[in-house]
Amino acid sequence: MRNILDFPQQFDPPARRITLEQNYRSTPPLLDAANAVIGEADERFAKQLWSARTGTQKPLLVSVRDDAGQADFVVAQILARREGGMKLKSQAVLFRTSSHSMRLEIELTRRNIPFVKFGGLKFLEAAHVKDLLSVLRWAQNLRDRVAGFRAIQLLAGIGPKTAARILDNIQAAPPGAALLAEQPVPEGVRACWSEFSALVEAAGAERAEWPASAEQVARWYEAQMDRLYEDAVVRAADIQQLARLASTYPSRERFLTELTLDPPEVTSDEPGAPLLDEDYLILSTIHSAKGREWNAVSVLNAVDGGIPSEMSTGSQAEIEEERRLLYVAMTRAKEQLELVVPQRFYITGQASTGDRHVYAGRTRFVPNRLLPLFEQTSWPRVDMDGVPAMTVTEARVDIAAKMRAMWQ
Secondary structure (H helix, E strand, O other): OHHHHOHHHHOOOOOOOOOOOEOOOOOHHHHHHHHHHHHOOOOOOOOOOEOOOOOOOOOEEEEEOOHHHHHHHHHHHHHHHHHOOOOHHHEEEEEOOHHHHHHHHHHHHHOOOOEEEEOOOOHHHOHHHHHHHHHHHHHHOOOOHHHHHHHHOOOOOOOHHHHHHHHHHHHHOOOOOOOHHHOOOOHHHHHHHHHHHHHHHHHHOOOOOOOHHHHHHHHHHHHHHHHHOOOHHHHHHHHHHHHHHHOOOOOHHHHHHOOOOOOHHHOOOOOOOOOOOOOOEEEEEOHHHOOOOEEEEEEOOOEOEOOOEOOOOOOHHHHHHHHHHHHHHHOOEEEEEEEEEEOEEEOOOOOOOOOOEEEOOEOOOOOHHHHHHOEEEEOOOOOOOOOOOOOHHHHOOOHHHHHHHHOO
8 A cells, every 4th residue: 555655755746646536337325435434544545436327325234133144135135136137247245354255155055046256265165164064974974975985084094995995884884883983994093083983973973962063073173174284274264164153053954954065076175267158146355356346246244353354453554454445345336235234243152141142343434424325224124014103101121020030
């Protein structure tokens, strides 16, 4: 940024700036909101974008319950616009960090909505995610050769031949007799195999608690990641996110049913090229969206900790860079813009008396004084038509009586 701001002063006399303010992309209400957001910046080249286009729809600030609600809302909006004639390619979902789209990707996959992701792997195509899912799938069904073949080879010292032999033994064993601990493995990995086999059997037991079993498998896998991947620290964040996601499903079976695992021979650490002759939704990090435009844009996690990222608030310079990122995201939209604000996020490290969630506030880049430039709404909408209004007496709650009733 300093290269831009300090550029005029590199010359004597200073370089002359020519400001290009007419915007040919967005409607005036979207530009008014974007101008106001970037206008709060501490330092910038002042300009006021304007457009000759017509349009009255303000950008939406949409409050949703949590990450699952956010995914449901975005998918509902995408499908509604698609039914109205807007192609998927004309719509985009933007996010600060690649992992923010995880729940949305799963929902899109579940509903068979095609999408292409820029700025990171599709979550379910990442090798480390497939590793963890393979362990959970194998625990669910020890005769699943695809999952077992991948899971067994996560152990150091066990290769394809040993993995295939173990799976053959399990396949040949009568039901209920396939005890993992008794499988032949090289002497040097016997201790690791004993730990791993006990983990798999415990996770697959009928009485295994969910999501505690998923969290145990995730902790075991995190301990292996330094050996398996050079960028283990980055990948570990996805594993922790996957463990948190598991807690939002009522059972192991439901969780695994709604997630897919491709056979080992088609896994990849790189995203593939999109099918250019088909219609598909665009998912992109904000960084990867620079210079691009779509008719409708949804921005995920417009909360403090999302935008700005919790890792980028150590200095005022970092915060200002995050403000510019939000400005970039908002100015990608041509006609419709939605900033989605989840109210709470699931966490694992909380006292037993808590509800295992932390509550988030709207991004600091949209303070109260800018709210008139947005249309505020919540989702799902509650239809109050036909519901009689309550009087003050009817709405009054006797807290003391409720507290006494708790002890009776």
